[in-house]
Amino acid sequence: MKKLLSIIFIVLFNFVNAQEIPTTYTLEIDSKYQFRPYIDIEASSIKSQDKTGTCWSFSTSSFLESEIYRLTGKKIDISEMYSVRGTYERKAWNYVMRQGKAQFGEGGLGHDVINSLKTDGLVPESEFSGLIGNQTTHSHSQMVKEIQTILDAYIKNDIDSPYPNWKQTVDELLNENLGTEVNEFVFEGKVYTPKSFLEMTTINPNDYISITSFTHIPFYENFILNIPDNFSNGTYYNVPLDEFNSIAKQVLENGFSIEWDGDVSEKTFSPKYGIAVLPSNIENNTKSLTEIVPEMDVTQEFRQQEFENYNTGDDHLMHIIGIVTDQNGKLYYKIKNSWGTNSNRIGNDGYIYMSESYFKLKSISILIHKNALTQDLKQKLNL
Structure with a gap:
């Protein structure tokens, strides 16, 4: 895309002073990549999910923080663990009702946080950190x-079980490990409940939808995607692959951010170098982490094949907050990760730059605000 358009989009969609944006920057001392900001959406700083599988809450909470800023201009640090606590309860109920024939663990998906908003509301981090006592x-x-x-x-039905009331015992465990439920609190001098706090942010949970691209379901239909972490039977709108990628770019160009779910198991997904690419020749895998190489042309058929043979799975969720271009003008999605910034395994200040090829093959889905879509697409999806 033309450099003139790049400058225009930076002015329109970056919420910080444009003079603070570097003209170019590299990921590592030994990297030959040079990136130029193209679109930047306001987002909170990098956090760490630590030793948990709660990337789904960290990414979606970050996404919601950007949404709150877009809607109200307020910068609010919301609690990731408040949604996690409620989701553990719902996941336990699902596991019991399915008589153990379901997944129970730390994983989840973006719509689980949206479901949490509907049932439990929202609270700031200051009211529910999920850390007990001196935990850090x-x-x-x-x-x-x-x-x-x-x-x-x-x-x-173990008659010798010391847990005659599983709901009460689970609740006690959650209280002990994460904290008790929040009923009322003061924020910026006003008294809120979790529900009234959600109302203050103007977030409407019904405005958020998930989009994906697979061939085993007709395009433009809404369906339940059968992946391990979808315990809550969340639904997804299905679109062709090229349109899926175009939607992501369009959403960002319209000033909205994106919550991303996908596969990070590839050797060319590197938190150390802050890069995620898909070389057309595997012999270039190592080289691709530090310099530009030709990438794969991903087709709808190959994407489907990689999903069905389990090479593409729902490993990780992150927050897409913009686009950068390399020195050749090629686009990369700028993604906020939740693995912290203070490790020698984490480069690029905790952000990942993901090529369109990687995005097209390794994305499971995106979660967006429906108003970021064109009217034509809304009609196709019956929104």
């Missing part, structure tokens, strides 16, 4: 293991 980092593995032990004992 999150770790849920032991808690989740203990909850599943309780649920399995109930399902097996």
